[in-house]
Amino acid sequence: MKNNKQEFKNGIYKFIRINFHKNFHKEIGMNINKFVTPEIIFGSDAIRQAGDACVRLGARKVLIVSDNGVANAGWLEKVMDLCKESHLPFATFIDVTIDPKDREVEQGCRVFVQHECDAIIGIGGGSVLDVAKAIAILATNGGAISDYEGIDKIKKPLPPMIMIMTTAGSGSEVSQFSIIVDSTRKKKMTIISKTLVPDIAIIDPFTLVTKDSSLTATTGMDVLTHAVEAYVSVAATPLTDVQAKNALTLCAQYLRPSVASKTNKEAKEAMAMASLQAGLAFSNAILGAAHAISHAIGGKFPLPHGEINAILLPYVMDFNFIAAPKRFSDIATCLGIDTRGLTDREAGNAAIQSVKELSSDIGIPTKFKQVGLTEMIDHISQVALEDACMITNPRDMDIEQVKQVLNHVL
């Protein structure tokens, strides 16, 4: 770890944040907390700053990563126009699917290299941003994306990254995570590294008006799950707690109206902020069993990530309760429950009930109806236990306990 400064193509330098998790477990025990965020630009029409922001980072040619949905909504063209205004040449890559696969990352990287790009703009939801980050990994580190699964496997600096999120859900625009499906193993790989924190995150609530109500519901429950898991994570700190708590309050107040109406500007802004705050919390506090199990299921079955989380969350909360009773009582308070006079157990139960009601109100099912899931319970439980998110779950979990949670929802 002598000198990690590396020269990147076209003379762009960037300092890598490596060895950040070097002593991950040890540091939790040592009570050393670390907190990293991108530069954040939030607000209506914030998207207008995309081109200039990219130039400010030293970019000479940028790869814009997106998908068909975002392109059809007009946001891709908007970003292309902004690059033109900033006299910044660009190439595009929009072949990204939901639960994106390793081969999409490889294709995107080829475009990056062919066009001699030196920076990346991602515009879209979690899938797009995760692919944009993964392209950045391969662009400077080479190899296969599966080489980087786990914590802190990225050794070389990444090109400058600007992430513009359009779904208020994944938190990928501020997080150190990228989730990519290994298409051979049919497994969601969790890649965690501080160097995946983008340089600049742009959150423009106005882009959310193009989301349909079902996507608003599932991505909104993803936000809620991020906030709950970050708040009870063993790596939570006061810096992440304050963000997680506000995200919970915003979800409880604004997720229903945001699902109800595409044009409720107040609700869209609030959910964009909730997504951002939950993202800041979980990127630094990491997640827990709901996400670990969700990644295991999502790698095998094409279900919306937020929906899987929403179905699992109440049962994971119930399982985790004894690890942090007071924290679950705090969650109840944030969700708008008057906890005065309640024991922590009563408050925790009320929080669990409140999450179930919210899910139900916005049309999320309570059980998995996916054919074939039941048969794979052993395999999925094993994969979940190996997921990086399980490390920070507040209660130790064995394979029988994962199965017990799954038995509630199958």
Next chain:
Amino acid sequence: MKNNKQEFKNGIYKFIRINFHKNFHKEIGMNINKFVTPEIIFGSDAIRQAGDACVRLGARKVLIVSDNGVANAGWLEKVMDLCKESHLPFATFIDVTIDPKDREVEQGCRVFVQHECDAIIGIGGGSVLDVAKAIAILATNGGAISDYEGIDKIKKPLPPMIMIMTTAGSGSEVSQFSIIVDSTRKKKMTIISKTLVPDIAIIDPFTLVTKDSSLTATTGMDVLTHAVEAYVSVAATPLTDVQAKNALTLCAQYLRPSVASKTNKEAKEAMAMASLQAGLAFSNAILGAAHAISHAIGGKFPLPHGEINAILLPYVMDFNFIAAPKRFSDIATCLGIDTRGLTDREAGNAAIQSVKELSSDIGIPTKFKQVGLTEMIDHISQVALEDACMITNPRDMDIEQVKQVLNHVL
């Protein structure tokens, strides 16, 4: 603003965050929020990471900036040893005084240049860290430090900066501020630029045990003032609000016990976190009239910055109340006051009373006893109005109103 990437000596590159405040006023109106933080390393013994962190940023020779108090407490030697362990050559500059002057910055810059340093570690309180930042400005931008007074005057990238704070007060370790006295004009210059946000902030509560009770009291009141002013600032956002509110709660609970005992570890940790959270809040939301007036007074009279703030704060709160009644009621809640059944005005008054009681309990005077201050009231009021912190005060202020606040405390 084509390409702001600049080459720095020894081949170290860094991307500058310029034009961040380009449309500062306009952006507030446009509801565009921006949020920048350094990478934060917080916890007991976090100081141990200083050398490695500096190497990780690409440093080849570092200037360590400190002062005699910190050196006598042994912290300077500690950092020197850590650099040796990391095989990182260093030079030192410790001629920093309280309310540091422009000529100290110039001296420090000469040491930086003479020793061909390419990075800066600051270890100390607000004065030391502000000088370390100002040396960084001159090292790459040249000229006189007064050239950079105001908002966004820094045009070239700064060398990598690691700031280790030892006083739990100024928030300089995470902020975009540097306050330097112009010794000719006898004026505190407020320099604000996102590029002054350090690369890495290290906060080690263990370093606080060497502070005496008077310094703990005044720096603690500085923290409280940061939190109050950031929370009611016109540039406040949900991202800064959550940090400011937690800082208020921690100050209300832990400042008294921290003043009472040098060795109360829980209180030291809490106040270190309060300082950090208030710093994150005010660095992004900026401050208000208490700091503007405080800078004007501090430029003329050698009074502790935190003490001046503490004396002014209740009267500035009272003046500002009508700009944001609900916000002052929130402050009361954070300070531990049961606001149920109270009007916002009653709650605001209770908050003001609570601040006065806290000040009194920890031995802060209620009035300025400085000889000569009364005669300078016109001049000080005028200087205060021109301070950059006045821009974000929630209530417009004219010179007569500044004088009215001062008349309460003279």
